[in-house]
């Protein structure tokens with residue numbers, strides 16, 4: 079019957095379309111590398127104002143890819159980061175590495191929007207969601223085969239994130255209330271995250287010394303924005319960090 083054939087060929091087609099940078103592959107990539115890098119495409123931020131005047135976002139994404147990053151983070155928040163969803167849509171078409179929609183997800187609509195725009199990863203910030211919202215958003219991301227980095231800043235937030243079913247943890251070294259940065263935050267929380275869950279250190283990473291410290295603590299990935307955005311030669315700085 080044609081209907082039976084339509085169902086079986088559709089199953090096969092969807093199976094193929096769901097591979098690529100799916101959750102499983104993103105997690106494997108983050109766990110497998112020695113210590114990997116997530117390069118951020120960010121024009122401005124609340125703590126630093128405008129970081130770069132010249133913002134050739136496609137060129138920047140290409141440079142990150144060439145330097146061998148594991149993923150590219152794209153700010154899409156317009157007011158404080160001068161981001162646009164359009165940057166992400168275009169970058170996804172330009173590169174082959176997984177792309178993270180970096181935004182302040184507070185509505186399921188934004189998760190569907192990220193998927194539709196072609197993102198492979200979203201950020202869920204524990205501090206701006208109720209535990210129930212976090213659980214529901216994690217579930218929705220799972221259903222859409224979108225990897226979710228659940229961002230935490232403290233042990234209590236980490237407990238909430240793990241309870242919500244987080245599969246990837248990002249520890250923000252920046253206190254989002256007063257913008258102070260302390261790399262010790264990642265070091266303190268590292269041992270509370272099971273080894274099968276990728277651990278990402280985010281924010282305020284600037285030097286080879288920082289990289290050495292985080293490598294020693296067995297951090298799987300570092301997410302770097304400002305330092306890479308300000309570097310004239312992104313390939314050079316990423317290679318130097320890789321060799322640290």
Ligand SMILES: O=C(O)c1ccccc1NCC(=O)[C@H](O)[C@H](O)COP(=O)(O)O
Nearest residue numbers: 123124125254280281282283302303304
């Ligand atoms: O960067 C900020 O000023 C900021 C303020 C309030 C909420 C979030 C903020 N940043 C988002 C990020 O998580 C960073 O862009 C990311 O971790 C990279 O940080 P950095 O390497 O320090 O640019």
